[in-house]
Structure formats: structure tokens, C-alpha cells
Amino acid sequence: MIRARGLARKFTARGRTVEAVKGVDIEVSEGELVGFLGPNGAGKTTTLRMLTTLLRPTAGEATVGGCDLLRDPVGVRRRIGYVAQSGGSAPECKVVEEIELQGRLYGLSKAAARRRGAALTGQLDLSGLDQRLTKTLSGGQRRRLDIALSLVHEPKLLFFDEPTTGLDPQSRANLWEHIRRLRSEHGVTLFLTTHYLDEADSLCDRILVIDNGELVAEGTPDALKARVSGDGVTVGVPEGAVAVAAEVAGRLPGAHEVTTVDGSVTFRVPRGDTAMPELLRALDSAGVAMTSMQVQRPTLDDVFLTLTGRSLRDAEAGATPKEAAHVA
Numbered sequence: 001m002i003r004a005r006g007l008a009r010k011f012t013a014r015g016r017t018v019e020a021v022k023g024v025d026i027e028v029s030e031g032e033l034v035g036f037l038g039p040n041g042a043g044k045t046t047t048l049r050m051l052t053t054l055l056r057p058t059a060g061e062a063t064v065g066g067c068d069l070l071r072d073p074v075g076v077r078r079r080i081g082y083v084a085q086s087g088g089s090a091p092e093c094k095v096v097e098e099i100e101l102q103g104r105l106y107g108l109s110k111a112a113a114r115r116r117g118a119a120l121t122g123q124l125d126l127s128g129l130d131q132r133l134t135k136t137l138s139g140g141q142r143r144r145l146d147i148a149l150s151l152v153h154e155p156k157l158l159f160f161d162e163p164t165t166g167l168d169p170q171s172r173a174n175l176w177e178h179i180r181r182l183r184s185e186h187g188v189t190l191f192l193t194t195h196y197l198d199e200a201d202s203l204c205d206r207i208l209v210i211d212n213g214e215l216v217a218e219g220t221p222d223a224l225k226a227r228v229s230g231d232g233v234t235v236g237v238p239e240g241a242v243a244v245a246a247e248v249a250g251r252l253p254g255a256h257e258v259t260t261v262d263g264s265v266t267f268r269v270p271r272g273d274t275a276m277p278e279l280l281r282a283l284d285s286a287g288v289a290m291t292s293m294q295v296q297r298p299t300l301d302d303v304f305l306t307l308t309g310r311s312l313r314d315a316e317a318g319a320t321p322k323e324a325a326h327v328a
């Protein structure tokens with residue numbers, strides 16, 4: 001469905017050149033739900049805008065939906081849907097009118113546009129809202145309308161930029177369900193960008209991790225997490241016993257990354273659950289009473305940290321602000 005080789009994009013603004021995407025290879029098969037994960041400013045939107053023909057690459061090539069990105073952009077556009085971060089509905093238009101208008105723009109007859117509008121409002125739980133002005137919709141409802149608009153021409157490949165940014169937890173969960181159904185019930189292949197770890201983890205079959213315009217990893221959420229060496233363990237002990245507890249923890253087979261913070265010791269071991277009884281015995285022999293204990297399976301943030309040396313959240317905090325002007 002998507003095959004990109006060495007896709008790159010530079011921006012030059014006010015005499016400064018930014019290499020937003022530095023030559024990425026992307027492969028997405030039919031029926032996959034693939035996430036593009038990275039901090040703010042990593043190059044996700046730029047890549048998506050290139051793959052959807054909105055921005056010309058400065059280097060590289062791609063086929064999208066079977067059409068060549070550079071030689072047949074119109075063919076690409078016919079075969080894909082794109083839900084942009086900002087959405088695209090007109091505020092003073094009714095929901096159903098907006099969908100039907102989109103259908104007409106894609107060349108459907110009035111009757112066919114009406115049928116498509118009815119099918120899409122049903123599919124995306126918008127039936128009861130079809131006479132509402134789009135400006136009165138909630139964030140989640142507007143997102144569902146954006147999806148409906150992108151599906152009018154029945155594309156088999158949908159690009160989705162930050163699907164749930166700005167939504168409350170309930171609307172996010174609801175939107176995730178709709179995204180899953182697009183694939184399972186309607187056979188749509190999905191490529192979405194996100195900087196939410198939980199979103200990538202729960203929704204995607206496969207994740208591509210991008211940082212500073214380069215792909216730094218790719219795999220299923222589980223395979224990526226397996227690249228982090230072991231479970232994280234945090235053990236609480238009385239203030240005066242932290243140094244002894246750290247020494248005891250460091251002697252466990254395979255223990256590494258031992259650190260101490262206030263009244264606790266954290267470290268990694270290959271298997272947190274099997275290390276626990278041994279740690280308890282060893283602490284007991286050293287005369288240290290454990291006050292709390294937590295074992296954490298690796299998260300995607302641990303993956304990002306392992307790969308880049310920075311936490312995804314820190315990377316977000318240090319992101320470079322976007323230039324105001326687009327230099328295409």
C-alpha cells in the first residue's frame with residue numbers, strides 16, 4: 001500500500017535550512033494499522049504531507065496505493081483519504097450537507113452523495129447529529145465528521161495525523177474503537193501519526209519510531225519493548241537503608257541500571273517477577289525491611305529512551321518551535 005525509499009524534505013526559511021525528514025524508507029502492507037511515533041517536531045507531519053501529495057519531497061521516491069507519488073499524484077489522491085490535524089469542516093454547514101458536498105466534489109450524483117452521507121453518518125455514529133451545524137459539535141464528534149469526509153470516495157488507505165490530540169479520555173477511547181472498526185469491518189489500511197505512547201501501543205500492529213527526521217526503530221509494540229533489556233523494579237526501603245539495598249539489588253543475577261532516589265532503589269532485571277523472591281530473601285539477610293515494591297514491564301517510552309538516550313516526554317519538552325511560514 002505504501003512503499004517509500006529515501007523520502008526527504010528540507011525547508012529553507014529566513015536563510016536557515018531545516019532537514020525535517022532525512023531520507024526515510026517506509027513499507028506498509030494492505031490491511032495494516034501502522035503508527036508513526038515520535039516527539040513534536042520529529043518529522044511526522046512532513047512525512048505524511050509528502051505521502052499524501054501535499055508537499056513535494058526534496059529527495060526520494062514512493063508509491064502510494066499503487067500509484068507513483070511524483071508521476072501520478074492525482075492517482076494517489078483518488079486512492080487515499082487524509083484526516084489532517086486541523087480538520088477540514090466548514091463551521092456554518094450542517095453535518096449532512098458537509099458530507100454530501102464532499103461527495104459532490106468527488107463527482108458523485110446528488111442521489112449517490114445522499115446515500116453515501118447516510119451510510120457514513122451511520123457508520124461513524126453521527127446519525128442523530130446530521131442536522132447540526134458543524135461548529136456545535138464536540139471535539140470527538142468533529143473528529144468523526146473529519147473521518148467521514150475523508151471516506152466519502154471510499155479510499156482503501158487512510159492517513160491520519162494525530163487522531164486524538166486534544167480529546168478527553170472517553171472520546172479518545174471511542175475514536176480508537178472507530179479506527180479499529182475501519183480496518184476490521186471496512187478493510188481500510190491505516191497509517192497514523194501520534195506522540196501518545198498508549199495510543200501507538202494499544203492501536204497499532206506495527207510502529208515506526210521517528211526522531212530528528214530519521215527512523216530509529218520499527219516493529220510490533222511487543223517486539224520494540226523486547227529491545228529494552230528487562231523489567232524495571234522499584235523497591236522502597238527506610239531512608240538509612242538505601243545504600244545497602246542498592247548493593248543487594250546490584251548483586252541479583254542480570255541486575256543493571258541500579259539507581260537510588262530518596263527512599264527507593266530502582267534497577268532492571270531480565271524478569272522482575274522471578275527476581276522478587278530472591279531480592280526479598282537477600283534484603284532480609286541484610287537486615288533491610290522493604291516498604292514497597294513495584295515491577296514495571298518495559299513501555300514504549302523505555303524503548304525511545306534506549307534508542308535515543310532521551311525520554312519521549314523530555315524530547316517533546318525540548319522540541320524546536322515550528323516556523324510560521326510554510327516554504328513549499
Ligand SMILES: Nc1ncnc2c1ncn2[C@@H]1O[C@H](COP(=O)(O)OP(=O)(O)OP(=O)(O)O)[C@@H](O)[C@H]1O
Nearest residue numbers: 011020040041042043044045046322323325326327
Ligand atoms: N514549513 C516549514 N518551514 C520550516 N520548517 C518547518 C516547516 N514545517 C515543518 N518544519 C520543521 O520541520 C521539523 C519537522 O516538523 P513536523 O511538523 O514534520 O514534525 P512532527 O513530528 O509532525 O511534529 P508535531 O507532533 O508537532 O506535529 C520541525 O523542526 C519543524 O519546525
